[in-house]
Amino acid sequence: MFPVMERFTNRIMRLAAKSDYKPMKQRALARALNIADEDYNSFKAALEELRRQGKIVIGSKSCISLPEMANRVTGTFQATSRGFGFVRPDKATAQGDLFIPRGESLDAVDGDQVVAQVIRRERRGQEGRLTGRVVEILKRQETQFVGTVLRRDKQWFIQPDGKTITELIAVDDPGAKDARIGDKVLVEILRYPTEGSFAHGVILEKLGKSGTSAAELKGVIRRFGLEEKFSRSTLGETRQVISRFETAETQAAGKREDIRDRVIITIDPQDARDFDDAISLRHTKHGMWELGVHIADVSHFVREGGHLDEEARRRGNSVYLPQHVLPMLPELLSNGICSLQEGQDRYVKSAYIELDRQGEVVSTRFANSVMRSARRLAYEDAELILEGKTGGFEGKVVQLLKEMEKLAQIIQKRREAAGMLRLEMPKAELIYDEKGHVVDARPESTSFPHVMIEMFMIEANEAVARLLDGLRVPFLRRVHAEPDSLATGNTARIVKLCGYMIPKNINRKGLQQLLDSVRGKPESFLINLAVLKSMQRAEYSPTPIGHYALASEHYCHFTSPIRRYPDLTVHRLLEAYLEGRLTRSTVRDFPDFEQLEETGAHCSQTERQAEEAEDELRTVKILQMLAKRIGEDMLAVVVSVTNFGMFVQCEKFLIEGLIRAEDIQRFRQNRKGKKQGRRLQERGGKFIDNCPYRIGQEVKVRVAAVNVPGRLLDLALV
Template identity: 40%
Template sequence: MSTLAEDILAFIGRSGYKPLKPKNLAKKLGVTKKRLSKFEEALDALEASGDIRRSSSGRVQPKTAAGLVAGVVRRTSSGMGFVIPHEPRPANIEGDIFIDQRDMSDAYSGDEVLVRLTGRRRSGGQRCGVIVDVLERATNTFVGTYFEEAGAGWVEIDGNNFNEAIWVGDPGAKGAQDEDKVVIEMLRFPSQHTPGEAVLTKVLGGRGEPGVDTLTIIHEYGLPDEFPEEILNEARLEAENFNPDDLGDREDLTKQTIVTIDPADARDFDDAISLERTDKGHWLLGVHIADVAHFVQPGSVLDREAQQRGNSVYLPTRVLPMLPEVISNGLASLQEKKVRFTKSAFIEFTEDGTPVHTRFARTAIRVTKRFAYEQVLPVVKEPERHKGKVPAKVRKLLADMYELAMTLRGRRFRRGALELDMPEIELEFDKDGRVSGAHEASHDESHQMIEEFMLAANVAVATKMADLGWPFLRRVHGSPTPMKLKAFSEFAAALGYPMKTAESRSELQKVLSEAKGEPEEYAISYALLRSLKRAEYSPAELGHYALAEDHYCHFTSPIRRYPDLVIHRLMDAIISGNATYAGPGIEGLTKLGLHCSTTERRADSAERELTQMKLLHYLESRIGDELDAVITGVERFGIFCRGTDLPAEGLVHISTLAGSEIFDFDRTSHSLIGRRSGETYRLGDRVRVSVAHVDVDRRELDMRLVKRLPQSGRRKKSHSPAGKSDRSDRKSGGRGQKNRSETRSKRSGPSKKRSRRRK
């Protein structure tokens, strides 16, 4: 072992060591710039040998001590939690590890922790443990509501992780006023034995003021916002140097008929389509993607900033772009009638959609016509009605695109692909920018057209790189475990959708197709998604399970995804035949994939959270309103319901279901079953509910059941015998259980959360 490796192990093995990023660790060890490459090599060797590990954020951690388990904690509002062990899991642990409230220490959701297993097991055999150390905090920054009491400033942190208000020192810091939303930096996390302490770092504005909810999410998730001036200056320099008339060695496609199809409110356009017939009668599809790599050179400040961000973040009322708008919304954006530089994938298909040849090129295009999704199908279905409005060559292009896309789509599903898209919530706003309603976003055949062409291009690029034997950043989706598929099969059967073979792709797609439009559709799709692994970025050759593809990567959105930009640079080498850009090796790609997967999940979570917040703000003034809903989740403490017209999801607590009735929870059929009446509430059932209680800060919506609605005749009626129901906690049924809002911590002083004065 090298002296440098020994120094690293000695330093991280010290008592009280807190995981550091490699750059900071090198600084602590006094590593000079000349030795940085040797330092990285030593880290890689130690990681490969298992002597160190790197966290999801890239921090260096010591090897887990014998008898301890490392993982990520998820804390519940009651104070207890669960630790999800890191992969590969220890052989003696199948599921998550339960942590009692008294054993949580000061760990909170998202923290990486070390757990010591105890001899205790829960009723279902689940292992129990005690948290002995917090390896790395998910964050030290939190957002909450400021108030003053007992001559001090306090902050009630948003969400349900912290039941106690956090002390922030003398009142009036940063000019904060009562009820302001503020950002704090935690100095000491609260535990059972010690109160929390923090410093107030920023005032966002008054609770409920326009835009404050967006700022709340930006700070809560640590999203990068404004660009530093040096980044903007480099982007401006690229704009000054861009000459659309100087095509160099690019193929000139500016005279071709090319269209873009995007959402009506899209701000950046990174893909365009051309399509024509060959002399053989084959299709020749051209997928033209914004050549972001032309403007963002490897190692530049623009590149480093884009890599750090990982992706753009699309919040309901605001976009946080990966690249400055001079590039993302200007130079690289494929705007109508403007000459733009692109990388093109030309794919030749036979009449039945079989790809027979691919070619890639650096090109220049001029988009003939920009379409919003909503404009496409009317032209395709009734072309004669659009004479004079849409040129004939464009009408023909759209008709051809539709024909080929539907052919490709049918072929893809016959090969075993799964359609797993969950409906997205689209908020509606009034003229003042406040939410006036919401609906599920449509995903019609116009969306499917573009989707099929983007998939085809991504597969073509990945297949080319795989054929060359090049390491590259793939988009992988590992196969699910047989145990997970078996559980889904049992779940689907309980809802009336039996499967012959749990591991059959065709059977899975059959269930999804049969459930489409039925009350169980959301539950079936969600349950299958939970059964599958999460798609991520990695150089590993794992294939893409949902798409049924051996080779897949992201190539089509370099404006908003950094992995696509990395692929574009490799494509330059393929197109030119000169590998001037080799890209990162396997180790570098693995780290980059982990980073980009993390920033992607962060962006998705932030978007969902802000959408939920805005929906809750909308519902605050609508207590008592009724809406039709579908049961989307069943737990022993109640049922979760999602509105059909207004897609808000809330909890109907078990204590509000039926007077003195006691309900048993049947895990197999995902049902609550009345012990005396036999009344059953099951996943997928249609119900009518009313809005009972809204708490925006805790992100909670309580509903009350108004009545059951007529159910689909699809499912078999099944009442599990009482002996087979999950009765491990009978306190969850009947009158003995308080409403969720009543079980929140008692607010008896400044160190506890206060009763809200606002409604």
């Protein structure tokens, strides 16, 4: 399929697969997707291609919908903690997911690839729901699990961590691995659970005492299959690279632009160790700004096809867990000769971007350079300088920071006028004791130095993408698809429940106004989250669909090659351009579209895996702390309502907890008398229809119970 056509086929399929989608005609579908007039022919071609492949059907009155679900479907099983589950078909259908009642899942666990048989088609109001049973397991998503050893009635069990499998796993002899009650272990399942029997497994590794920082860290690393140690061949190649660098440093530096006399600084988090970007800024004789973004030249050290390259590609990215980093490259490189350390000569790829007084790009230039950082600043240092607290900082560094602030404000204004979205998603910075346990949290800094560096990195990434696009060479882009429809579905419902409205034909400006109107309010988090969820995740792909949130037509990642493999692939193309090997006539000598699709899909997956692992360990550490604070009160915001209760987001720790429906009813009875409680009961129907609290409402809650292995937090209203 042609890359341009793929831009529309993906959007059509996402919209048609939504639970609230109603079949519509071609023109109506184009309006729902905000298809521009000049793109309408490509949109029609995409529809025809999907029809030809059988992914959509054109039914009565020429309305477009997904095909009906067949009697036998293949898909992914999604388990719930209440015993039932769903099968998400590999090919989207008009009925969505297939409901699997308790006892009909064979021995499938969450994430397994299965075949399911439809056993009942029923009608509920105007919507049909299909019920089925799992008849075959095609592929196990996971065979190894992490959990804690326990003993019941002379039988040994493992209580699994997380929600993938919630039943106990029976084991025979924990002593074979020196495991005792309360130890965290890695177990492989030999027989999966059925309706009448436990799963059965064997312990592979003892990880330590459950609840300790070391054991919980190892547990998350094992659960997500993350790599800790580098292979001997990779480390051997690393030492050879360093040896060659130290031997030929002077000669190699002589072939690069020497910018060691310029004032160049790095700004990073206080605890950062791998510094891969640095900034210079000066005025040209024509009154323009010359922004210099200097990025560690990892491609000089990590040659394509070597052991270092293969392992970096497999890892895809560095993984930043709480208080622990699993680097993409050995630390001899990532924290050593690649890192732009203060006062050290370092090889970089420099992007020079000339901007006028309105922040518009006038020209760009790229070079291989050798630089020397004049000062390593933490974000807190930069913030002090911009507040006028300049004691202890050199005058040249202070002056540079002030000029950077001016330019960043101009760039930000230009980009927001062009439609760039700034989602306000709060983050909590965890505070630890000497044993690595969380003791508190505070809001993560959002000071202007963070925005400043972000603006400069975006400009550099965009500059490189423009260059490569102009050369018509396939490259790994950072793409973010336009949302299907913000004016309908779950996003509009949540915004309305929070007391706001989304215009029917909302554009970027309207979306910016909505986000600005809720900034700093309790409902801000929920509305920003709803908008974020309405969009596809940003990912790596050679398909030129642009970056919606940044309002960028061509965008890639160039600025972090120490920790992201896609950036390294971009650096290699830039190196070929600087050496004269990459021109429009030589693009066939470089990775083609299909190869880049495979690399992009892999790196997108490792990125998601890293984020999930980080979230998992953060959740564990916060729950461990809250387990010691039973009865403590805090503020929270209602984020969703179900028939069994409502979920709220704790404002300080940014963790989600459940307030059960029966507890809410009891609270209302005690607070407003039995008459109020009876009124809730007499309404009948589902709790979701009668919940007295609205989404986005701020409530005061109390920690009621914590289940760390199950990753569950129970709260009560106060």
